[in-house]
Amino acid sequence: MRVSTxxxxxxxxxxxxxxxxxxxxxxxxxxxVRNEARxxxxxxxxxxxxxxxxxxxxxxxxxxxxxxxxLWPDATxxxxxxxxKGNALACGFLAATGDIIVMIDGDGSTDPAEIPLFVxxxxxxxxxxxxxxxxxxGGSEDITRxxxxxxxxxxxxxxxxxxxxxxxxxxxxxxxxxxNLNCLDLPATDAPEPQWGxxxxxxxxxxxxxxxxxxxxxxxxxxxxxxxxxxxNLNAVTDGLRVLRTINRERRDHRAVRAAAGAGWSR
Numbered sequence: 270m271r272v273s274t275x276x277x278x279x280x281x282x283x284x285x286x287x288x289x290x291x292x293x294x295x296x297x298x299x300x301x302v303r304n305e306a307r308x309x310x311x312x313x314x315x316x317x318x319x320x321x322x323x324x325x326x327x328x329x330x331x332x333x334x335x336x337x338x339x340l341w342p343d344a345t346x347x348x349x350x351x352x353x354k355g356n357a358l359a360c361g362f363l364a365a366t367g368d369i370i371v372m373i374d375g376d377g378s379t380d381p382a383e384i385p386l387f388v389x390x391x392x393x394x395x396x397x398x399x400x401x402x403x404x405x406x407g408g409s410e411d412i413t414r415x416x417x418x419x420x421x422x423x424x425x426x427x428x429x430x431x432x433x434x435x436x437x438x439x440x441x442x443x444x445x446x447x448x449n450l451n452c453l454d455l456p457a458t459d460a461p462e463p464q465w466g467x468x469x470x471x472x473x474x475x476x477x478x479x480x481x482x483x484x485x486x487x488x489x490x491x492x493x494x495x496x497x498x499x500x501x502n503l504n505a506v507t508d509g510l511r512v513l514r515t516i517n518r519e520r521r522d523h524r525a526v527r528a529a530a531g532a533g534w535s536r
Contacts, residue, residue, distance in 0.1 A: 295320040296388060297367030297447070301349070301357035302375035303327035306336045307498040309375060313340040316381040319371075323364050325349050325357040333375075350458045354441075354502070355471030359455045362447075371444040377497040378411055379442040386489050387444035396449060396484035399435070399476065400442030406490025407437075419509050423516070427473070430520050433480045435488075439512060441472045442491050445479070452482045469508040470515040477519045 296319045302309070306329070316322070322344040324337040334346050345364055349357040358372055369391055373379040379400070390398035402409045412420075424438045453475055456464030466474045479486060 294368035294388070294392065295366075296369045296371060296384070297321040297323060297365035298371045298373060298381070298384065299323045299325070299358060299361035299365055300337075300373060300375050301325045301327065301354055301361060302329065302333050302337065303357075303502060304329045304331045304333060304499060305375040306331040306333045308377045308496070309333065309336050309340055311377045311497055312373075312375060312381055317384055319367075319384065321345065321365060321367050323347070323361045324375075325361045325364075327352065327354075327357050351460075351463055351467055353463075353467035353471075354469050355474070356456070356458065356464070356467040358471055359466075360458050362450055362455070363458060365447060368447060369444055370447050370450070373442055376499065376501070378494050380492060380494065383442070383489070383491055384444075386491075387442075390487040390489050391444060391446060393487070394485060395487035396446060397476075397479045397486045398444040399437070399486050399488045400440050400491035401435075401437035401488040402440055402491060402493050403436040404488045404490040407492055409493040411493050411495045423473075423509070423512055426513075426516055427477060430516065431477060431480050433477075433486075435476060437488075438476055439469075439472055440491070440493070442493075443472070443475065445475075445484075449482075449484065452484075453478050465515070465518065468511055470511045473512045473515045474519070477516070481519070 298319050298321070300322060302324060303326070322341045324334070324344050324346045326334040326346065326348050337344060337346050347360060347364055349360045362370060369388055371384055371387055373381060387398040401407050402412065420437065420439050424435050427433060427438055428435055456466045
């Protein structure tokens with residue numbers, strides 16, 4: 270796997286908002302939300318021109334879906350089939366029709382104005398444009414010292430086990446080509462029971478499976494702002510443990526693939 274870091278201050282690299290150029294790939298933004306009604310106006314103001322917005326509502330009690338429809342009359346607004354961010358994203362990926370899928374958060378912490386950077390990375394040859402708060406041009410106003418240490422440890426473990434070079438494993442601002450979606454083998458959205466990958470571990474699932482599939486991964490420096498309104502649905506301890514278990518599950522699967530391939534297997 271090759272990982273290259275985007276260079277330069279991210280604010281200076283965001284291009285002026287403009288209409289999509291002819292011949293460019295179409296872009297779908299997948300936006301999972303749960304009780305984010307007060308945050309969506311900010312997200313809408315920062316959104317550059319894209320071809321499709323898919324909003325996946327997780328049973329909001331504050332009218333988030335109605336707000337989304339008012340802000341983006343042409344958006345696809347659906348309800349997720351189970352609970353958790355991972356299930357919401359999987360539902361959104363299936364509903365998306367663009368050549369490129371960009372996954373962002375609905376709380377205002379991920380800046381939609383950075384989307385052109387992710388698209389440029391893919392057009393430039395990447396299979397996965399991986400947002401990173403720790404690459405040059407990135408940063409965070411929101412990450413706590415505890416979460417930073419936990420993320421650093423999980424980065425180290427994944428990089429050691431899978432021979433990768435991730436600098437920000439658990440950051441959820443990513444983009445990839447829709448044609449490669451099946452390679453990720455995400456949980457079926459129509460399964461009635463909860464599935465592994467339905468929660469916040471989804472970012473780790475996507476990143477590790479992309480690496481195992483031999484995708485070209487480019488890191489894109491990204492700045493994480495503070496949530497504007499409300500409280501995060503993330504629990505650093507329980508979700509961190511789910512990520513750790515995910516790494517172990519992916520490691521077992523990785524070993525099984527290597528064993529099946531025999532001596533001819535290579536990374």
